[in-house]
Amino acid sequence: MTQTSQLADANSAALALLREAFTELRTARKLRHREAAAELGVSEGEALAAFVGEHVVRLGAQNADQFAALFEQMPLLGEVMVLTRNDAVVHEKTGTFGTMSRTGPVGLTVGPAIDLRIFYAKWASAFAVREVHDDGVRKSLQFFDAQGVAITKVYLRDASDHAAFDALVAQYAAPSQEAGLSVEAAQPRAPQRDDAQIDVAGFRAAWSAMNDTHEFFDVLRKFGVARLQALRLADKAYAEPIALDAIDALLNDAAGTQLPIMVFVGNPGMIQIHTGPVQTIRTMGPWLNVLDADFNLHLRTNLVAHAWVVRKPTSDGIVTSVELFDAAGENIAMLFGARKPGQPEREDWRAVVQRLARIERPESANEGVNA
Known part of the structure; x- marks a missing residue:
């Protein structure tokens, strides 16, 4: 042989x-x-x-x-x-795909149910x-x-x-249907720069000068700031830590008022978005769940290590998000009030978020917050 x-x-x-x-x-x-x-x-x-x-x-x-x-x-x-999904959150949407489009390796589909940002290079x-x-x-x-x-x-x-x-x-179907899959080792994460190496004044000025939420990624790249690090270094008017269990209150508040929200969950190859109200909120062990007919969300609350309220200037006014991170500083979910470009943010969404900020937050829950 x-x-x-x-x-x-x-x-x-x-x-x-x-x-x-x-x-x-x-x-x-x-x-x-x-x-x-x-x-x-x-x-x-x-x-x-x-x-x-x-x-x-x-x-x-x-x-x-x-x-x-x-x-x-x-x-x-x-x-x-x-x-x-990612390690901490599963996002499930039922519906039909609308028009599909792409620019280079980045794809997009936007519809009343299926709303995706697709990164085919991954x-x-x-x-x-x-x-x-x-x-x-x-x-x-x-x-x-x-x-x-x-x-x-x-x-x-x-x-x-x-x-x-x-x-x-x-x-x-591939020509060869041989079993097995060869995988590659994950690339190590780029080390985060020390706070002292960041031009904090320039970074804060660039944040306050934004006209669109999508400019945030360009600001992070320009100043070499990791996302969670950026929240720590931001002006308090734009970012504040909240209690780790605030997401439970947020979802129940939204369900009780039928407030339409946007829930973003993703990984390096895909971001999936729900837009609309949520109705049935259930906690099962460490899992916080939305169990609706066309939208299910399953969040491992014990993997949420940091929770922040984030405010970004846009040409339509301030846009507010609630952002969750794991222990490694990776973003695991973002929530917004439902809105379309050209529309100001909903006041009822701002009121919900403001109530979250008043929930007692143990100081150990979000270390290294802005002084």
Whole structure:
């Protein structure tokens, strides 16, 4: 037997063991894909790819343009559920895709239900999944980054166009349906600059001179400031820390008044947005949940390490957000009052946020706040 054959046999055996262990965890402990993969020390993408040739089909997209061409077929599927998450928050929206567009590797779809900002340069693999459950076959399209971490998933509903799904899978199936997935190690985060290295006066002046919320990212880059660091260094009029559990009060307040809000959740490859009211708020252990017909949100409150109210000047006046961060300083969610460009911010949203600022905040909850 040649060395190549031995390696192939060893790889095949390893994949068989992975499939067996993954299935056992899913069955015996009712774990979700992500949880079962983590228990086995592999990424979710690696676990899913082990089933290529069974209930999983590898799709042939390999670069940003190809992923965009594939994802821009989503309107053909009709009503679907789109799931985007990070380690702390799961965001699920049900509806139909509207017009898809892109500029280079950055895509956009804006609609009454499905509202996405898409960063195709971060996409690395895609799969079609037909998984048997007690209630029938669950079909989905799942997209992963180079580390095998899920970027977004599109699940079919009863009302979806299942024939369009099948045709799409047949059209985009990769020539090779060999099981397995090679992943890359994550790049280390760039070190944060010391506060003393930041031109704080210049940074604050640039913040106060903004005319659009999107200019904030340019300001951060210009002054070399990390996002959470920027909030600490900002003028108190523009950023203030709040209690970590304020998000619970915010969602319940919004539900009680039917205040329409915007909820942004994302990862490096996708930002997903809900716009509208929320209704059913439930706490289950560490999870704070929105459980509405077309919008579900699941927030691991024990992973929220920092919470801030942030105010940005725009040509329409101040725009206020509530922003949540994990222990590493990564943004995990942002909430705004619902508004469209050209409209001033809602006064009832400002009133809700102002009430949050009065919730008692333990000083240990947000260290290093502005003096």
